[in-house]
Amino acid sequence: MHTSRRLVKRSILGSRVYAPSPTGDGAPVTGVVQAVKQENRDVEVRRNVYTVLMQDGSLKEFTEEEIAVAAKGPLKSSLKLSSSNGAVEGQKESSCLNPEAAEEQRPADGKRVSRDPETRSVSLLEQKRKVVSSSIDVPHTRRSEEEADMDKVTAAMVLTSLSTSPLVRSPPVKVNEGLSNSWKDNGPAVPFTPSSNSSSGGYWSWSAPSDQSNPSTPSPPLSADSFKPFRVPSLGGAGSGPTGPEDPSLDDQDGTSLLFDEPIPRKRKNSMKVMFKCLWKNCGKVLSTTAGIQRHIRTIHLGRSCDSDCSDGEEDFYYTEIKLNTDSVADGLSSLSPASPSVLSPPPPPPSPLPPLSQPPDSHRPPPPSNAKEPHVGGTTPLSRSAPSALYLIHTDHAYQATAPVSIPSSSSNSADSASTSFTPTNSSGFSISWQSPPVTFTGNTVSPSKSQGFGEQRSQTISVLSSPPRAASALSRKVRGEGKKCRKVYGMENRDMWCTACRWKKACQRFTD
DNA sequence: AGTGCCGGGCA
DNA sequence: TGCCCGGCACT
Numbered sequence A: 001m002h003t004s005r006r007l008v009k010r011s012i013l014g015s016r017v018y019a020p021s022p023t024g025d026g027a028p029v030t031g032v033v034q035a036v037k038q039e040n041r042d043v044e045v046r047r048n049v050y051t052v053l054m055q056d057g058s059l060k061e062f063t064e065e066e067i068a069v070a071a072k073g074p075l076k077s078s079l080k081l082s083s084s085n086g087a088v089e090g091q092k093e094s095s096c097l098n099p100e101a102a103e104e105q106r107p108a109d110g111k112r113v114s115r116d117p118e119t120r121s122v123s124l125l126e127q128k129r130k131v132v133s134s135s136i137d138v139p140h141t142r143r144s145e146e147e148a149d150m151d152k153v154t155a156a157m158v159l160t161s162l163s164t165s166p167l168v169r170s171p172p173v174k175v176n177e178g179l180s181n182s183w184k185d186n187g188p189a190v191p192f193t194p195s196s197n198s199s200s201g202g203y204w205s206w207s208a209p210s211d212q213s214n215p216s217t218p219s220p221p222l223s224a225d226s227f228k229p230f231r232v233p234s235l236g237g238a239g240s241g242p243t244g245p246e247d248p249s250l251d252d253q254d255g256t257s258l259l260f261d262e263p264i265p266r267k268r269k270n271s272m273k274v275m276f277k278c279l280w281k282n283c284g285k286v287l288s289t290t291a292g293i294q295r296h297i298r299t300i301h302l303g304r305s306c307d308s309d310c311s312d313g314e315e316d317f318y319y320t321e322i323k324l325n326t327d328s329v330a331d332g333l334s335s336l337s338p339a340s341p342s343v344l345s346p347p348p349p350p351p352s353p354l355p356p357l358s359q360p361p362d363s364h365r366p367p368p369p370s371n372a373k374e375p376h377v378g379g380t381t382p383l384s385r386s387a388p389s390a391l392y393l394i395h396t397d398h399a400y401q402a403t404a405p406v407s408i409p410s411s412s413s414n415s416a417d418s419a420s421t422s423f424t425p426t427n428s429s430g431f432s433i434s435w436q437s438p439p440v441t442f443t444g445n446t447v448s449p450s451k452s453q454g455f456g457e458q459r460s461q462t463i464s465v466l467s468s469p470p471r472a473a474s475a476l477s478r479k480v481r482g483e484g485k486k487c488r489k490v491y492g493m494e495n496r497d498m499w500c501t502a503c504r505w506k507k508a509c510q511r512f513t514d
Numbered sequence B: 001a002g003t004g005c006c007g008g009g010c011a
Numbered sequence C: 001t002g003c004c005c006g007g008c009a010c011t
Helices: A002-010 A064-070 A099-104 A124-135 A150-164 A173-183 A194-207 A224-231 A244-252 A290-301 A314-318 A329-336 A382-386 A389-397 A410-422 A438-442 A455-467 A472-477 A487-491 A493-498
Strands: A016-019 A029-040 A046-054 A059-063 A272-278 A319-325
Touching: A272 A290, A290 A314, A290 A319, A314 A319, A487 A493
Parallel strands: none
Antiparallel strands: A016 A029, A029 A046, A046 A059, A272 A319
């Protein structure tokens, strides 16, 4: 309501209108509204004067009534979104606004935007503002009705909310309706095109986790009813042209949607697991359910203790959906750090920057999970903090081999060092893993000093590993895999009887020692 | 998947 | 102790 009102008010510029002929012959002429100014002729009656650029290039001023009469109806305004020159063909008054909108135009509305005459040259920026403001649902609750200088302030607010909100929102349905009515015949002048929209949205919003320039509770609580209409067209809405209103449902099912409706677990690919990652600054909480992540955000970050029913939906801004390949990453997540993907897990540790200590400067740069779909979060994300830790483990797993007395490859010296600092077994054989959550992660694929073992077996053995000196002797004694010929290769399986006994017994070959 | 071989079971 | 094999690491 209020939103549309404002849109109406602002959108008159650029409208093509009929105006009385300046020659007085009665033949209406067309012109484009260039500016609106408000005349306060007396205290009570305020009237708008429209500066219209006539076809002949002259500028004329008309009162609202004059234009309205000439146009056979009240001066209607809709979003006159036009290309750069503001020329709007074919939209004229045919842009049928609902009576309510028309009514908003009346002088009686004391809150009409006072348009400075200097704005008669409608700049590109102005046009863009209109585009933006028409595409974005700015909840009226955030805006004061007393805003006098609407254009700039509104635009600023819109931009601000856009840039800070992790969620790109779509224009409210009402706006779309208006648009579809007035623009349906107007292909090129689509309010927003896929490119423009996605670019703007992608550009501003989400660098969220990495870009922490908007640390303080960025995005406003938007009214819940504005959610659904909005979330949709942001991505696919424009692809099919000016069919904005129909898009929502379609886009909602878009698998690549960045939007998260409450019933998230809809269609999931077999091997994909959907998690929800907290986007709060320095928080990387990953939970498996929307309820969980919302609760986390609500309680931890928003400081609200109440239940979800008193939520205004603000939590939605602070988490994102990520898809994990359950074969690899998710498994690592769930098995290595069981605490994280759990709804019931306690709140994460107080937000803190990534511990530089635990991360060797150059030895590892965990590639983001290939299948993890994240909304262009640059660099290391909270997720990648946990998931790649599996890789980390795998790397360090080689450490024990490197710590053989013979030589220590420099590449692994880092982990060896960190091992000595973070965890110091009796003989520093590669107990290096020292990243964030100490005990739990440690149980993962830690170094098995003596011999390789099954995963579960390693887990069960963790205690003993911690409590007793690793069997370094046996670990180190494991022969480096011989590269030379072995009995099996030489004689083949069919001549097994020709193998040395060791080979026959699956022991280290004694015949072809390296 | 193939290979090397460690750890452990069994007689 | 000899023999065998499960299973892991590595290629």
